[in-house]
Amino acid sequence: MRFTFLRILLFINLCWMSFPLQAQYVVQGVVTDSLTREPLPYTSVYLKGTTEGGMTDDKGQFSFKTYRPQAVLVISAIGYNEYTRLIHPAQGIRLTIALSPATYALNEVLVKPKRERYKKKDNPAVEFVRQMIEHRDDYSPKELDFWQRDRYEKMTFAINNFDSVKQQKWLYRKFKFLTDYVDTSAVTGKPVLAVSNRELLATDYYRKSPKSQKQRVHARRQAGVDEMLSQQGMEQAISVTMTDVDIYENNITLFTNKFVSPLSSLGPSFYKYYLMDTLTIAGQPCVDLTFVPFNSESFGFTGHLYVTLDSTYFVRRAIMNFPQKINLNFVDYMSLEQNFTREADGTRQLVDEHITTEFKLVDNSDGIYAKRDVYYRNYVYEPS
Template sequence: MGKRIVFIWLLLAFAWVAKSQNYMIKGIVTDSITGEPLPYVAVILKGTTIGATTDLDGAFTLSSSSKVRTLQVSYLGYTEKELKFVPGKAEHLKIQLAPTSINLSEVIIKPGKERYRKKDNPAVTFIKNAIARRESNDPRNHDYFRYDQYEKMVFAMNDYQPKPKKDGKAGKFDFLTEFIDTLEVGKTILPVSEREKIQTVYYRKDPKTEKRVVQATKAAGVDEVFSRDGMQQFLNEVFREVNIFQNDIPLFLNRFVSPMSTMGPNFYKYYLLDTVEVAGQKCVDLGFAPFTPETFGFTGHLFITLDSTYFVQKVKLNVPKKINLNFVGGMTIEQTFDRAPDG
């Protein structure tokens, strides 16, 4: 009788130990910026081969008796994450992965070496949602709007590099070095003529009316460059108003594809880079670059509010260096927007 009791006690003890080592891990993996579920994410117990992948809803289930207490979560295009857990309290995990920062200039230089996909890409989903709401966010669809415009036009000797005299004596034109400037696009120039203008533009939808009020102007150098017959008309045609809410943007006598174009996802690569604050609004920094650098598109950033309106708070456009625009070596366009009282 005594032996039987001991035997039963040993079986119960073994069953209790085995039960204490088995545990379930359940959870969902989402994009830290958009909140979209991420499918096919690898979730493994660190240092083991025990793991699972998320389904189309970003959910996963994992069963193990390992003593490891750290999850390793990895996904292409996202920063790998490690998460400690407590057995028995890990059945409702909510794991967020942050998109990996992308250097847009590297994307342009070496497009063939980058693996980019449109399907199941949260960045593509995000821009499609923004494009779907562009009509309501376009200022020109409101009854009234106004904006302040600053423009600076410079005619200059490009990549000016003064040559030093061999005998070390001062040259006849050495004084020109005092006027050398460096543009934001990184080029050293010697300005010949420069003009700046600040104006306020008032727009009414019906009847369609547009009025420009010049607030200030400044000119320096050989101002006659701007005053020649047909020159100002030519400049007005080359440097047109930029409206990102249209499918294409006329500029430099060419038509560029807007990053907010309905064909944008087929023309551009989009990247969820970060969340930042712009004018007090939490925004997604959405980077973009053309699939083909030589085509008429832009590289840059869209700063879109992280809410259901997908309001474009700010945009920065750059002309890729590989585009041949003759006299244009580089250009940056920056626009900021404020919400109208009616949304």
């Protein structure tokens, strides 16, 4: 009996040895943009028909293991054409894949993605935004004990649609010099009559603990005829355009309403995100992160964040406007642009901010055109 058991055990061992162990291979490489040759972070990489794969890191590199000696590699990213390729992992070749950008028709900052089935799971754009939100306080000036900066601010208020018919009204005929101040709306391209210009030169101060923010005004200048706009209209215009915007806050207050920031902690549940094209801004390679609310009538924004292609998730430029279907009866248009730069230690600095609005407080009126430009210089991070 014992002899029989030993023979069976020997037979099993011989059979096991007659089958080679299944080899494990490594699939690795880098994914880049075919035009700029810049690495593409958070790109989906997987073997077709399997669950094997992963995502590229912030340097565009990927690596995962498989037992398959041959498979079809699939690489996909929002804003790029899908890439497929037959590979032989057993050969141990390090792959270099260049994705070609897809073509999207965007009308300024109005985002109209093609009909799609949007999903958050395994979406590289969503993962990219989550990383941005997680790191949004990195290099924030608000994390410093103190800072100050110089500010120059210019605000222009105008009457909309100042056409030839309106210019013939008795008030404007009496003050013919007003036609010298007719300009063109950057929004509609129609003529507007600038009736008020305000300028401000000041220094902003911030202290973290105890928290304090104040402003020292050095000079003001005002020119124009504010009386040509209603008092209510002027107050509304000033309250709207005087607002400083921080895209790194959860909520942004405009027109006395709170709007969800694209970098809000609620962002992935509120917005659809798309990684579009790569481009160079002020000499820095950036990815165009486009966003649009799930609900076009909700209080959010459509627009673009141009984020540097490094591990800092630094926003070089932000361009935002209101969705067309948003329920703000008196607002016809709003556009916001901000540009940022970095200090030597990485601290982000707001360089300039531009907000343009068109709104009317009374139906059947031409409304008000308002534009505010702010420029910041001479940042200091130690108390003087």
